[in-house]
Amino acid sequence: MNRIEKLFQNKDKNVLNIYFTAGYPGVNDTEEIILSLEKAGVDLVEVGMPYSDPLADGPTIQESGTAALENGMTLPLLFEQLAAVRKKTEMPLIMMGYFNQVMQYGERAFFEKAAEVGVDGLILPDLPLFEYETYFKDIVESLGLAVSFLITPQTEPERIRKIDELTHGFIYMVSSSSITGAKSDITDTQLAYFNRINDMKLKNKRLIGFGISNHETFETACQYANGAIIGSAYIKALKSNPKVAESTAEFVEMVLG
Amino acid sequence: MIAVDERGYYGEFGGAYIPEMLWPNVQELRENYLSLVAEPGFQREFQSLLRDFVGRPTPLYLAQRLSEHYGVTIYLKREDLCHTGAHKINNTIGQILLAKRLGKTRIIAETGAGQHGVATATVCALMGLPCIVYMGEVDIERQAPNVARMKMLGAEVRPASSGSRTLKDATNEAIRDWINNPVDTHYIIGSVVGPHPYPDMVARFQSVISEEIKWQLEEHTGKDHPDAVIACVGGGSNAAGAFYHFLNDDRVRLIAVEAAGEGIHSGKSAATSVLGTKGVIHGSRTLLMQTADGQIVEPHSISAGLDYPGIGPLHAHLISSGRAEAISITDEESLEAALFLSRREGIIPALETAHAISALRVMEYKPSDVLVLCLSGRGDKDLATYMKHLWVEKLRS
Numbered sequence: 270m271n272r273i274e275k276l277f278q279n280k281d282k283n284v285l286n287i288y289f290t291a292g293y294p295g296v297n298d299t300e301e302i303i304l305s306l307e308k309a310g311v312d313l314v315e316v317g318m319p320y321s322d323p324l325a326d327g328p329t330i331q332e333s334g335t336a337a338l339e340n341g342m343t344l345p346l347l348f349e350q351l352a353a354v355r356k357k358t359e360m361p362l363i364m365m366g367y368f369n370q371v372m373q374y375g376e377r378a379f380f381e382k383a384a385e386v387g388v389d390g391l392i393l394p395d396l397p398l399f400e401y402e403t404y405f406k407d408i409v410e411s412l413g414l415a416v417s418f419l420i421t422p423q424t425e426p427e428r429i430r431k432i433d434e435l436t437h438g439f440i441y442m443v444s445s446s447s448i449t450g451a452k453s454d455i456t457d458t459q460l461a462y463f464n465r466i467n468d469m470k471l472k473n474k475r476l477i478g479f480g481i482s483n484h485e486t487f488e489t490a491c492q493y494a495n496g497a498i499i500g501s502a503y504i505k506a507l508k509s510n511p512k513v514a515e516s517t518a519e520f521v522e523m524v525l526g
Numbered sequence: 527m528i529a530v531d532e533r534g535y536y537g538e539f540g541g542a543y544i545p546e547m548l549w550p551n552v553q554e555l556r557e558n559y560l561s562l563v564a565e566p567g568f569q570r571e572f573q574s575l576l577r578d579f580v581g582r583p584t585p586l587y588l589a590q591r592l593s594e595h596y597g598v599t600i601y602l603k604r605e606d607l608c609h610t611g612a613h614k615i616n617n618t619i620g621q622i623l624l625a626k627r628l629g630k631t632r633i634i635a636e637t638g639a640g641q642h643g644v645a646t647a648t649v650c651a652l653m654g655l656p657c658i659v660y661m662g663e664v665d666i667e668r669q670a671p672n673v674a675r676m677k678m679l680g681a682e683v684r685p686a687s688s689g690s691r692t693l694k695d696a697t698n699e700a701i702r703d704w705i706n707n708p709v710d711t712h713y714i715i716g717s718v719v720g721p722h723p724y725p726d727m728v729a730r731f732q733s734v735i736s737e738e739i740k741w742q743l744e745e746h747t748g749k750d751h752p753d754a755v756i757a758c759v760g761g762g763s764n765a766a767g768a769f770y771h772f773l774n775d776d777r778v779r780l781i782a783v784e785a786a787g788e789g790i791h792s793g794k795s796a797a798t799s800v801l802g803t804k805g806v807i808h809g810s811r812t813l814l815m816q817t818a819d820g821q822i823v824e825p826h827s828i829s830a831g832l833d834y835p836g837i838g839p840l841h842a843h844l845i846s847s848g849r850a851e852a853i854s855i856t857d858e859e860s861l862e863a864a865l866f867l868s869r870r871e872g873i874i875p876a877l878e879t880a881h882a883i884s885a886l887r888v889m890e891y892k893p894s895d896v897l898v899l900c901l902s903g904r905g906d907k908d909l910a911t912y913m914k915h916l917w918v919e920k921l922r923s
Contacts, residue, residue, distance in 0.1 A: 321689065321821040322807070324701050325545035331688060343819050368543055369806040373820030394545040395806065399533070419546035423708050428549075443547060 272361040272389045273415045273438040276312055277474045277495070284496025285487070285524065286476055287503050288315040288365065290333040291350070292342025294511040299350040300357070301513045307360045309521035315392065315498065316351065318344060318366030325394045329501040333508070344374055348386050355387030363390035363417070363438075371396075377408060384412035390438050391416050398428075402435060410437070417441045422462040429469060439474040442466065442494060444481070463493035484526040499524065528773040528849065530840075534722020537847065539813075539839035542721035543806045547705040551713075552809075554628060556723045562627050563620070563730065575619050576734065579652070580609045582616075584735075586742035586898070591870045598891050601746070602873070602901045603739055605764060612876065612903030613732060613764045614645035618714055620731035622649040625712035632711045633657045636686075636700040638665055638693030638760065639831035639878060640672025641903055642716030647681035657681040660699040662692040665830045672907045690824035693760070693834045697808050717761025718838035721809030725766075725838050732767025739898055740771055753895040754779035757902065758882040759852075760796070760832035762841040764902035769850070779851065782841055783885040785827035786854035794826035798837045799845045799852035807836040813846070828857035828911065829877035831903075853888060855881040861915050863887075864905060876903035877911060 276284070289302050299316070306314050319337035323330060351362065364383055371379045371393060383391065391414055396405075398418065409416055415438030420429050422445060432440060444459055466475065477490040478498030490497035503520055510516035534540045534556075542552055562568055576582040585604045593600045605613035618635075625633060633655050637643030643659040650657035659676055663685045666673050676683050686695040697719075704713045718725040718732075736755070744750040755772060757765035759782040772778035787795035795801060802813035807822060814836035815823040827833040837845075844850035855863075860877055863884035868874045875883060879902045891897060905912065 322694070322698055324698060324808075325547065325705065327702070328688070335688075338821060367806070367820075369816070369822075370820040372805055373803075373816065373818065395543045395809070397542060397544075400541070400543075421547050421550075421708070423550040424546060425550070 271413050271415050271438065272359060273313065273363070276361050277439065280312065281474060281495050283491045284312045284474070284476060285310070285521070286313040286315055286496060286498040287311045287521070288317055288498060288500035289503060289507070290317040290319050290330060290337050291347045292319050292337025292340045293333040293504070294336070294507050296337070296340040296342055298513050299347065300354045302517065303354050303360060303362070304358060305514045305517035306521065307358055309518050310525060311521055312496070313361045313363060315363045315365045315500070316347070318347060318364060318370055320367045320370060323367060327501060329504050333504045344370060348382050351388060352386040361389045362387065363392055364388050365392040368393050368396045376405060380405070380409050380412055380414060384414055389415060392441060394419055398431060398435060406435065419443050420466070422458070426469065429466070429471070433471040433473055436473045439476050439495070440471065441498065442475050442477045444477050444479045444490070460493065467493065484524055487524050488526070528843070530722070530726040534726065536840050536843035539811055539842040540722055540725060541811050542809055543811060544721045544809045545705065547708060548701070548721070551704065551708055552721050555727070558628065559624060559723050559727050562624055568623055568627070571623055572620060576616065580615050580619065581607060582734065583738045583742065584608060586739060586746065588746065589871050592867070595870065596886050597893050599896045600886070601743065601752070601896065601898045603735060603768065603898055605735060605900060605902050606873070606875065606879070606904035610641070610645050610648050611906060612641040612645070613735060613767060613900070614642045614716055615648065616734055616767065617716065617728050617731040617763060618642070618645040618649045621712070621714045621727070622653050622655070625714070626653060628712065630710060630712035631655065632707065633714055634660070634700050634703050634711055635714045635716060636660045636693065636696040637716060638662070638696065638833060639829065639876065640665065640669040640676070640907060641831065641876070643681070643683070644672050644675045644679070646714050646716070647676040647679035650681065651679045658703065659683050660686050660696040660703070662686045662690070662696045664691045665693065665696070668911060669830055669907050670910065692825070692830065694822065694825070701808065717763040718766040718840055719761040719808055719810060719836065725810065725840055728763055729766040729770055729840060732763050733770035735764065735767035735900060736769060736771035739768065743896070743898065747896060749896065751775055751778050752898040753777070754781055754889070754891065754897050755900065756781040756783065756882050756885055756889070756897060757900040758783045758832060758878045759837055759841055760785070760834045760878065761836070762838040764900050766838065766840055768898070768900040769844070780844060780849060781885060781889055782845060782850045782852050783882045784852055784854045785829055785832035785860070785881055786856045787826040787828070789856055790854055796825035796827040796832055796834060797854040798835065800854060802836070810839050812836050812839045813842040829860065829881065831876070831878040832881060853885045855884040859884045861912070864908070864912060865916055873901065874905035875901060876905050877908045879903055
């Protein structure tokens with residue numbers, strides 16, 4: 270069984286998923302970041318493939334991506350690093366990036382390589398549902414990879430059902446229609462949205478992302494979903510203290526409280 | 527038959543590769559753009575604004591001294607005489623009318639040379655809607671007169687400071703704004719780029735250019751089609767408009783003129799048809815300049831409007847299939863062409879357009895041919911660049 274599905278079998282509350290940009294702050298920090306996150310009590314790790322034009326991300330993640338590319342991070346290098354990390358941990362690993370990167374690597378080759386190095390899940394926010402279902406679903410599922418799609422407060426119920434059908438692992442619930450890291454409070458409108466989704470009784474677990482940055486927002490998100498995803502706030506922590514082990518331990522402790 | 531299919535593809539190019547946060551907005555447009563535009567009320571308002579506000583039809587002008595020089599018949603489609611100085615306003619008029627009908631109350635846009643920004647600021651003033659224009663920091667500097675015009679018209683110009691700080695980055699920022707404002711905002715994209723339905727929608731609004739060329743040419747020559755249409759291509763909106771009604775007419779050669787920057791292989795170029803490979807940029811599968819690892823390469827052109835690492839999916843399809851011919855023109859050649867047209871015909875073209883003029887030197891034609899060149903914009907915005915490069919090097923000599 271896929272490690273993400275296994276995780277959710279054992280734990281369906283207060284799941285913490287942390288995103289980092291591979292190659293930041295240092296090109297060889299991937300392993301230390303993942304192992305430090307695991308040690309600190311994080312449940313899943315989202316490994317960002319740095320991209321020149323990350324449309325769904327805010328300035329913090331874009332800057333970390335630019336720095337990672339300048340540091341020399343590439344997809345082949347990242348796959349090598351992940352293969353090495355996989356020998357040391359059973360932490361569920363998700364690769365997050367943009368479809369153009371997958372396309373240039375070769376879609377099939379990318380999915381095969383990801384499965385081979387021990388990646389469990391994929392988030393490709395700009396991969397259209399139709400293209401996924403038509404061209405890639407079969408290969409992705411046969412390799413045992415879990416793809417997570419996003420939903421937002423504006424996503425129509427019918428489309429949410431479709432996304433639930435195509436998703437394995439968890440649905441990425443965008444807390445508000447904002448790019449990553451832009452907002453930090455949870456509003457009444459967002460709470461109404463969380464409740465509306467809960468009432469739909471989807472088959473997949475849900476993690477709330479975008480705007481989760483501290484203990485308070487993490488706890489609130491956990492009341493309305495199975496857990497939360499943090500990205501920008503962790504990148505900021507690494508930026509202010511690039512000593513990975515130390516800043517990771519501090520950051521995760523702050524979030525879990 | 528060259529036309530977009532229902533999922534927004536021209537052959538293998540196009541589609542809508544967008545994050546979920548943009549999906550409802552794009553879906554709303556896709557479901558409504560054809561029917562709203564077809565409504566008689568929309569058409570009445572659109573046509574009357576094109577006539578009375580923009581100044582259409584724009585002349586199709588027989589450029590006699592240019593024709594003599596090249597030994598061929600050359601007509602210039604005078605989009606530079608549109609209100610605001612370029613073809614860009616054809617599209618912004620169409621999109622603002624759509625935005626109003628969709629109940630949008632806030633308008634955003636990206637701009638490179640500033641012509642699309644000015645055209646958007648203009649229609650927002652006309653309709654009383656707030657307008658925010660994203661523009662690369664580099665472009666803000668090199669197109670200062672247009673920045674001033676946008677501000678005069680009441681728009682807020684927000685600098686894009688990431689990446690190459692040009693059109694690509696301004697587009698990224700505009701898309702992010704739209705993600706953050708998913709309900710009340712319409713994004714007026716200025717070119718035939720972006721997720722479906724934008725490339726088709728913008729091409730349709732710009733197609734008035736070739737619609738007029740057809741009847742105007744018939745009035746001039748008795749023939750309703752030229753032997754070739756020449757237009758510059760950044761994203762490709764004026765080319766899409768000038769080609770549109772000839773796309774399926776094989777008697778008409780389509781010449782797309784790109785910016786070679788300092789030379790195609792100089793590392794400072796925007797010649798996407800040569801340097802580009804298949805990929806996804808700004809929501810569309812098309813040709814773009816990128817590394818083997820799929821990172822988008824920063825382009826270069828002296829012309830802010832052509833300084834873009836991709837081309838619209840229609841053009842990617844036209845060029846890949848051989849329907850259109852691509853010609854690349856360097857910074858230097860475009861400056862010479864701008865001076866040449868100014869002295870030869872009394873028309874100072876935009877730097878973008880000057881690339882198309884320069885293509886006349888290198889393209890093949892028969893003396894009996896009738897060529898139509900889309901004079902997409904006027905050069906007022908580029909005077910500082912012209913002065914810097916031409917005053918010293920050419921005017922004193």
